[in-house]
Amino acid sequence: MTTLATAPQRPADPGTTETTGARVLRALLTQRIALLAVLVVVVVAWFFVLDAGGYLTADYDFDYMSATLINAVPLAMLGLAELLVIVSGRGGIDLSVGAIVSLAGMVFGFTYGLWGWPLWLAILATAGFGALCGALNGFLVAYVGFPALIATLATFYAYKSLAIVVNDQSPISTTPVQELFSISRSVELPLFGQYVPDVPLGLFTFLLPTVVVVWLLVARTTYGRRLYAIGTNDVAARWAGLPVRRTRFAAYTYAGLISGLVAVVTVAQFASARPDAGVTGNGMALPAITIAVLGGVAITGGIGRVAGVVLATLLVVWLNAGILLAFEGNAGAQFQLLALGAVLVFAALLNGVTTRRYGGTR
Numbered sequence: 001m002t003t004l005a006t007a008p009q010r011p012a013d014p015g016t017t018e019t020t021g022a023r024v025l026r027a028l029l030t031q032r033i034a035l036l037a038v039l040v041v042v043v044v045a046w047f048f049v050l051d052a053g054g055y056l057t058a059d060y061d062f063d064y065m066s067a068t069l070i071n072a073v074p075l076a077m078l079g080l081a082e083l084l085v086i087v088s089g090r091g092g093i094d095l096s097v098g099a100i101v102s103l104a105g106m107v108f109g110f111t112y113g114l115w116g117w118p119l120w121l122a123i124l125a126t127a128g129f130g131a132l133c134g135a136l137n138g139f140l141v142a143y144v145g146f147p148a149l150i151a152t153l154a155t156f157y158a159y160k161s162l163a164i165v166v167n168d169q170s171p172i173s174t175t176p177v178q179e180l181f182s183i184s185r186s187v188e189l190p191l192f193g194q195y196v197p198d199v200p201l202g203l204f205t206f207l208l209p210t211v212v213v214v215w216l217l218v219a220r221t222t223y224g225r226r227l228y229a230i231g232t233n234d235v236a237a238r239w240a241g242l243p244v245r246r247t248r249f250a251a252y253t254y255a256g257l258i259s260g261l262v263a264v265v266t267v268a269q270f271a272s273a274r275p276d277a278g279v280t281g282n283g284m285a286l287p288a289i290t291i292a293v294l295g296g297v298a299i300t301g302g303i304g305r306v307a308g309v310v311l312a313t314l315l316v317v318w319l320n321a322g323i324l325l326a327f328e329g330n331a332g333a334q335f336q337l338l339a340l341g342a343v344l345v346f347a348a349l350l351n352g353v354t355t356r357r358y359g360g361t362r
Contacts, residue, residue: 032308033305036294036308036311040318043315047322056325057327062196063197066197067197068318068320068321069200069317071317072314073265074262074284075291075313075316076207076210076211076309077258077261077265078258078291079295080211080309081097081255081256082297084251084252086299087228088230088231088251088252088301090301091148091301093148094255095149096133096137096155097255097259097278097284098156098279099156099158099160099278099285100130100159100256100259100278101259101262101266101277102163102279104126104127104130104133104260105126105266106275107125107126108263109167109177109267113173113174114174126260127260128260130259131253131256131260133155133159133256134255135249136155137152139249141252142244142246143249156279156285160279163275163276163279169275170275171274172272172273173272177267178272180267180268181271184265185200186198186201187201202268206261206264210258210261214258218304226242230244230301231301233302234248262278266278282337282340290347291309291313292312293347293348294308294315294343294346295310295313296312312347316340319343320340324336
């Protein structure tokens with residue numbers, strides 16, 4: 001009796017047996033940009049529904065959303081600063097960005113408001129001073145070997161105190177500084193501006209150039225490739241001959257430079273160079289870190305995209321704007337803190353789950 005030999009059965013491809021729901025879940029978890037876009041739509045739609053039902057204290061409409069984008073300018077810029085240092089790895093983080101904003105803002109107040117420097121020169125000096133502060137952080141972390149958390153916490157206290165004592169705890173509110181408020185006004189977009197709400201000028205003068213430059217830096221230069229390499233595995237990067245210390249040092253320097261530019265933005269928004277501009281309340285560092293992590297930047301380093309940070313900023317800004325209208329008085333500000341903490345925990349859990357199940361986000 002003869003038997004027919006049969007070919008061994010190939011195991012089914014797990015991807016072919018995956019249900020539609022599982023594929024959608026995988027896409028949302030691994031494609032952080034898609035997930036954030038969905039969350040932005042859900043949050044905005046939810047507040048539109050609450051507004052239509054009369055549950056908010058004021059109108060939540062496109063005009064209101066556009067006006068709140070003024071808050072997105074410093075948050076997104078500092079979120080990009082955090083992206084650079086976190087992606088560099090070895091526990092990279094910068095707790096001092098808010099204090100740099102305060103101190104650099106005072107420098108801008110002196111140069112432009114008191115000493116009468118031209119605006120462009122004062123902005124360059126302020127950005128350069130911020131880069132110098134960031135370079136000190138980078139030196140402590142990259143060359144001395146301090147943990148980033150300890151180094152930037154120490155410089156946070158140092159920069160914060162210097163900002164307070166440099167002008168005897170007083171803001172600088174001279175006429176040139178007050179007139180600078182005009183650059184934070186809302187403007188009508190060309191061509192189709194009559195059909196959409198006015199948008200803050202700072203989106204075009206500060207945020208958009210920063211987004212483009214940072215994207216080019218991390219996605220289209222050899223420095224960007226080195227940055228992701230050392231963030232993923234700096235030991236392997238060192239054996240490959242990459243300048244690990246110099247690359248990490250530059251990341252903190254760039255973060256300081258961006259913080260210097262944010263100082264100019266905050267001075268314009270407040271029409272005053274305030275010594276506590278970047279550290280009052282929760283400060284600017286913690287919201288910036290939250291936005292970076294929510295945007296898909298892995299706290300372990302080596303992973304992060306500019307588009308994720310921008311979308312995360314929109315989500316946080318429009319969520320906070322809706323919370324303010326959902327409660328009367330000052331209660332909304334307190335619930336904003338609760339929402340910020342919840343968003344940070346959600347982002348950290350999401351990053352952990354995605355890394356364990358799918359190997360990280362893209």
